[in-house]
Amino acid sequence: MSAYWISVYKEIVDEAKVAAYAELAGPALQDAGGTYIARGLPELTYESGEKTRTVVIAFDSVEAARTAHESPAYQEALAALDGGAVRDMRIVPGVE
Structure with a gap:
């Protein structure tokens, strides 16, 4: 069953950190099988x-999304974010 990674940016504290995160996170999540559905x-x-930045990424399964989140490449992206944003992030199973 498919799954969706949904991130809502409640507050951007440091644009430079968010940019550094995005530069690393995009390739890391795509390499892990994620497909960006919506972003902005x-x-x-x-x-x-609420006019909050939202990102939706599709994965083949909840487990694939979890594995992507725990991957060394994505953890490097999170380290670059380093408090640069306040986000609500969740993985939601698709309806099939």
Whole structure:
């Protein structure tokens, strides 16, 4: 069953750290089988209306997403982020 890695950036504290993270995280997650589905600020918002950067990445399974998160390459990206953003990150199974 597919899975989706969803990250919502509640606050960006240091743009340079976020950029350094993105430079490392993108290739690390793609090499681990992830496919970017959506990335950026919302075009429209409803209900609470939060204009927060959101990233959605598809993986073949929850286990594949977990393995990507735990990989040395992604851990290097997290080290580069080093408090540069306050995020809510989750892995959600797809509906099949």
